[in-house]
Amino acid sequence: MPGFPIFASRRVRQTPFTERVESAPLSGYTVYNHMLLPATFSSLEDDYAHLKKYVQIWDVAAERQVEIKGPDAHKLATMMSARDLRKAVPGKCYYAPLTDANGGMLNDPIALCLAADRFWFSIADSDVLYWALGLAEGLGLNVEISEPDVSPLAIQGPLADQLMTAVFGAEVSQLKFFNFGYFDWRGHSLLIARSGWSKQGGFEIYLHDTAFGLQLWDDIWQAGEPFSVRAGCPNLIERIEGGLLSFGNDMTRSDTPLECGLDKYCSLDSDVEFIGKSALLKQRDSGVTRSLAGLKIDDEPLRPVANTTPCRSGDTPCGYITSAVFSPDFDSNLAIAMLSHEISRDGQTIEAYLDGQWRQAVCTTLPF
Structure with a gap:
């Protein structure tokens, strides 16, 4: 899908971290809650590979x-x-x-x-x-x-605990999943939760004052250099693999x-x-008549889908794909789809219309 510039304004707001994000190899933005949200840096595939091996710092201030x-x-x-x-x-x-x-x-x-x-x-x-x-x-x-005035900054990846310990002390690593606490940083008490929109593990720092955004980023960046830290963002490949649903994409008010x-x-x-x-x-x-399911789709790697695409069982429409992408680790195209409930069971074979052709797809439960 071709990209076009997005211009910040009072309607599409910058974040406390925008200056640092744009000094990294940012290659794409999206808009989320009327705010800039990074979408890709080096590339979708390279960002994904790095996230699953090292640690990334994510500007997710758009999570208002x-x-x-x-x-x-x-x-x-x-x-x-x-x-x-x-x-x-x-x-x-x-x-x-x-x-x-x-x-x-x-x-x-x-x-x-x-x-x-x-x-x-x-x-x-x-x-x-x-x-x-x-x-x-x-x-x-x-x-x-x-x-x-609260702007989350996420630290995600297998080395997130080491990086957070280097900045906030060993106590932060004792946080349990979906728990939060308050930790000192330069004389400020920051709310930090063990959470984040990836399956790699990590934390979200709820910065309480826009004025401290760049300093917080710089401190974490400097401490993260031994851990190969990079700027990153929620990654389409990783989140589909993990079955993480995206409101507005995989589920809407119609669901x-x-x-x-x-x-x-x-x-x-x-x-x-x-x-x-x-x-x-x-x-x-x-009884529900439809439900979300995963699809594994063979054939050539897909481009990420921007709109829903139809699915059929034989000649009968049976639902639509909401998100799809090629996964290097699975060596397969993966998709999330809203399907007729009786169709969505494991092992059911259907067809999905993608990149101008009908492709065979096999249903599976989420996550993959």
């Missing part, structure tokens, strides 16, 4: 925070999240799908409980801020809704969490009430 604070913060957070957050405690992260009244996916953020009356939703690419504002206003809730395999993050059997629960209960009772 929606802060809910005040006496009714807990009530609103619980109402918005399909996952029961009533027992959420400070220091924990929670994957929390957000749904509309029909059960359609609105976002799939990470919820961070900072205090009993203060939550952050670290969001994927949609305007959750306005959803929260509308709910708070319409229901007359006593809360403050804002997008704070429900049950169709996306996110049942375990929906508290349908508890007495918690959240927006979309009744619709999801109805769908569960009647």
Whole structure:
């Protein structure tokens, strides 16, 4: 897919790290939450190979925070999240799908409980801020809704622990997955979580002040030189291999969490009430008719897809591909597809229309 320049503005914002990102061999941006998000550096394949062997520093400031604070913060957070957050405690992260009244996916953020009356939703690419504002206003809730000056910087890869220990001390390596703590850096207390959008392991540093962005990047970069650190970004090949779903690509408001395999993050059997629960209960009772699955596709390496492409079983349409790419490690084309439920089982052979031709594809569960 050809690339074109993206120009920053008040609508497409730069990040605290943009200057350093653009001094690296950046080759492509995308736009995420009205902000610049690096998409490739050296190349998709080279970035992927490096990520799986060393460590990278990712500017993911576009993962904006929606802060809910005040006496009714807990009530609103619980109402918005399909996952029961009533027992959420400070220091924990929670994957929390957000749904509309029909059960359609609105976002799939990470919820961070900072205090009993203060939550952050670290969001994927949609305007959750306005959803929260509308709910708070319409229901007359006593809360403050804002997008704070918080910009995540991710450290991802097999050597992430060594690099983070070099910068923040040995204690940071003791963090358990989806836990966060506060660590000193140049006299500032930084919230750091063991999390990130890769399967290679790592951390996300929630920088609380734009003014310190370049200094934080430089300190990590310098400490990372012995570990062959590079600037990187979420990688399409690695995330498809790992079955990491992309909101806006693999799931949209037209899809429900049950169709996306996110049942375990929906508290349908508890007495918690959240927006979309009744619709999801109805769908569960009647049975899902389609679901996300993986596809292995032989033949020549594919170009990454930019739009959905159709699938068929015999002459019958059976769904569509949402993401696809060639994986060097699997030596195969891999795809994520929304398919008819009866088709999506392991070993089922179908056809997918890619690069102008029908190709044979074999269904598999995710991750690959």
